[in-house]
Amino acid sequence: FNKSHSAAYAMVSYHTAYLKTHFTVEYLASLLTYEMQNTDKILVYINDGRERGVKILPPDVNESWRDFSVEGSMEIRFGLAAIKGVGEAAIDSIMETREQGGKFQSLFDFCARVDLRRVNKKVLEALIKCGACDGLGTTRASLLAGLDAAVEWGTKRREDSRRGQASMFDLLPALEQTPSLPETPEWPEGEKLAYEKEALGFYITGHPLRRYQAQMQRLTALDTQKIQEVPDKSEVSLCGMVAAMKEIMTKKGARMAFVTLEDLKGTVEVVVFSDLYAQVGTLLKSEVPLFVKGAVDYNDESVKVLAREISSLEQLKLQKTREIHLTVPQDLMSEAALRELKALLEKYPGKLPAYLHLLGSDRKETVLALPPDLEIELSEAFLQDVERMLGASALILN
Incomplete structure (x- = not known):
C-alpha cells in the first residue's frame, strides 16, 4: 500500500x-x-x-x-x-x-x-x-x-x-436621454483601497504598504512568507498592517490579543501578551503600518510571532528620515507647476534637505538640490499633500 x-x-x-x-x-x-x-x-x-x-x-x-x-x-x-x-x-x-x-x-x-x-x-x-x-x-x-x-x-x-x-x-437616436452621473472627486487612495479590501478580502490595484516598501526593506529582510522558513525561537522583525485582531482576557483579568499581521506577501499571526498590549493596544486599533519585533513560535504546524516590541512604521520613518527626494517627469514641470510645488514646500519649513529629480523623455535624470529655504519639516500632512500633487511613487525618503 x-x-x-x-x-x-x-x-x-x-x-x-x-x-x-x-x-x-x-x-x-x-x-x-x-x-x-x-x-x-x-x-x-x-x-x-x-x-x-x-x-x-x-x-x-x-x-x-x-x-x-x-x-x-x-x-x-x-x-x-x-x-x-x-x-x-x-x-x-x-x-x-x-x-x-x-x-x-x-x-x-x-x-x-x-x-x-x-x-x-x-x-x-x-x-x-x-x-x-x-x-x-x-x-x-x-x-x-x-x-x-x-x-x-x-x-x-x-x-x-x-x-x-x-x-x-x-x-430619435441622435437625442440620447441617458442622465449624467454627478462629478464627484475620486476617493483618496487609502479609502479606495479600503473599499477594495471590503469587497475582495484583500487589495488588488495597490496596497497601503506600497509607499513604505523601501523603508520596510531597510528595516527587515523578512516577510510573512520567508518567516515560515526561520528556525523556531529565532528573533525576527516584521512590517505590516493589522488585518484582524481578537482580544481576550487572561486568567489574571488583563487583556491580550491575537493579531493577524498582513504585509505585501501574505499574513502571519502575532501574539501580543498583556504587558505589551497595555502599551500598544490603541496603536493596534489605529490601522497604521507597524514594525514588530519578536520570537518565532512553531505550534501545530503553524508559525506565530510572539511580540516583544511594536511601534508605528510612520513614526519610525519620521524619526529616521535624513533626506527627501521628489521624482517627476521633466515635461510636467511647467512654470506654473514649479510655483505650485514651491508653495507646497514652503508650507512645511524645517531642516530636512530636499532634492528634485527631473526625468527626461530619454529617461535621463537631472537631480537638483533645493535651496536651504526649501528644507522640509516631515509630517503626515506633508506626505499627503505631496501624494495628492505628484502621486505616491514620486516621494522617496532616505
Missing part, C-alpha cells in the same frame, strides 16, 4: 510541476479559481504569479467571467465569483446580458439591461467598490454617488419596455 500511495503522489507532483512550468498562466488561473474563497491562499498565489511576471487584472463587468480567466500571454482576469456579496444569480444575469447585448457602456446602461432583482443594490455597491465598474467611464466615487439615480432610471426603463411604452425621444 505504501509504495502505491507514494507512486500516486509522485505522479500528481510530476503533473503539477509540468503544468506550472509549461502552462504557468493557465495553471495559476485554475488554482486561483479553486481557492477563490480562501483569502490567505489567494494572496499567496497572486504574489507568486506577480513574481513570475503574471499580471493580475482587477474584476471588470465587461471582461470578467465567473472564474479567473486567462487574458493575453501573461495576464489573468479576476473572476466575478471571488467578489464578496456577488452571488451566482447576479453573475448569471451579468454574463447573459453581456452575451446578448454586448458590453455595457455606462452605469445607466448597465442598470437598464441587467435584472435588478438579481443584481441588487448591495451587489452593485460591491462591484463599484472593488473596481469592476471602472471601465464604465468615470470614477468609483461618481459611480457610487449616482447609483440610486441609475437604479431608478434603469428600473423605469425596464418597466416601460415590459409595458411596450417608449419615450418619443427613443425614436
Whole structure:
C-alpha cells in the first residue's frame, strides 16, 4: 500500500510541476479559481504569479467571467465569483446580458439591461467598490454617488419596455436621454483601497504598504512568507498592517490579543501578551503600518510571532528620515507647476534637505538640490499633500 500511495503522489507532483512550468498562466488561473474563497491562499498565489511576471487584472463587468480567466500571454482576469456579496444569480444575469447585448457602456446602461432583482443594490455597491465598474467611464466615487439615480432610471426603463411604452425621444437616436452621473472627486487612495479590501478580502490595484516598501526593506529582510522558513525561537522583525485582531482576557483579568499581521506577501499571526498590549493596544486599533519585533513560535504546524516590541512604521520613518527626494517627469514641470510645488514646500519649513529629480523623455535624470529655504519639516500632512500633487511613487525618503 505504501509504495502505491507514494507512486500516486509522485505522479500528481510530476503533473503539477509540468503544468506550472509549461502552462504557468493557465495553471495559476485554475488554482486561483479553486481557492477563490480562501483569502490567505489567494494572496499567496497572486504574489507568486506577480513574481513570475503574471499580471493580475482587477474584476471588470465587461471582461470578467465567473472564474479567473486567462487574458493575453501573461495576464489573468479576476473572476466575478471571488467578489464578496456577488452571488451566482447576479453573475448569471451579468454574463447573459453581456452575451446578448454586448458590453455595457455606462452605469445607466448597465442598470437598464441587467435584472435588478438579481443584481441588487448591495451587489452593485460591491462591484463599484472593488473596481469592476471602472471601465464604465468615470470614477468609483461618481459611480457610487449616482447609483440610486441609475437604479431608478434603469428600473423605469425596464418597466416601460415590459409595458411596450417608449419615450418619443427613443425614436430619435441622435437625442440620447441617458442622465449624467454627478462629478464627484475620486476617493483618496487609502479609502479606495479600503473599499477594495471590503469587497475582495484583500487589495488588488495597490496596497497601503506600497509607499513604505523601501523603508520596510531597510528595516527587515523578512516577510510573512520567508518567516515560515526561520528556525523556531529565532528573533525576527516584521512590517505590516493589522488585518484582524481578537482580544481576550487572561486568567489574571488583563487583556491580550491575537493579531493577524498582513504585509505585501501574505499574513502571519502575532501574539501580543498583556504587558505589551497595555502599551500598544490603541496603536493596534489605529490601522497604521507597524514594525514588530519578536520570537518565532512553531505550534501545530503553524508559525506565530510572539511580540516583544511594536511601534508605528510612520513614526519610525519620521524619526529616521535624513533626506527627501521628489521624482517627476521633466515635461510636467511647467512654470506654473514649479510655483505650485514651491508653495507646497514652503508650507512645511524645517531642516530636512530636499532634492528634485527631473526625468527626461530619454529617461535621463537631472537631480537638483533645493535651496536651504526649501528644507522640509516631515509630517503626515506633508506626505499627503505631496501624494495628492505628484502621486505616491514620486516621494522617496532616505
